Amino acid sequence: xxxKVLLVDDSQPMREILKMMLADAAVVVGECGDGxxxxxxxxxxxxxxxxxxxxxxxxxxxxxxxxxxxxYPQAQVMIVTDHDDRELRHAALEAGALRYVVKEDLLSIxxxxxx
Numbered sequence: 484x485x486x487k488v489l490l491v492d493d494s495q496p497m498r499e500i501l502k503m504m505l506a507d508a509a510v511v512v513g514e515c516g517d518g519x520x521x522x523x524x525x526x527x528x529x530x531x532x533x534x535x536x537x538x539x540x541x542x543x544x545x546x547x548x549x550x551x552x553x554x555y556p557q558a559q560v561m562i563v564t565d566h567d568d569r570e571l572r573h574a575a576l577e578a579g580a581l582r583y584v585v586k587e588d589l590l591s592i593x594x595x596x597x598x
Contacts, residue, residue, distance in 0.1 A: 486531035486596050489524055491515040491547065492563070493539040501534060501563070501589070508593050518547030525551050525558065532596065535580070537564040537571065545571075545578045552579030561595060 488509045490498050493516050502511050513528045515521050518535070519542040525533060533551060537544040548560045561582040562575040572583045582595055 487512045489513045489530040489533045491521045492536035518542030521547040522550045533560045548578040
């Protein structure tokens, strides 16, 4: 059975790329353009994974991850970002993210979803 995935990224083109890439590996059950929408979407959709960008306008991905994990400790959040930054990676993992993927290595998402 394919995992259910929620996409949280302020870039519509990036969400489209992720949907195309995930077409055979997962079911995209929802999309959010900002971290402010992520907790509500998670509550409604109960995905297996959240693919979360970091840089978003109102609520960034680290804060949104923290909110989701606080409400749903079993949630699986994967940060998907342009930033290959040690401090940001540490902050994401501290917030409760299980994985951190740099967008230049998007194909690794497929391997992670298989596990």
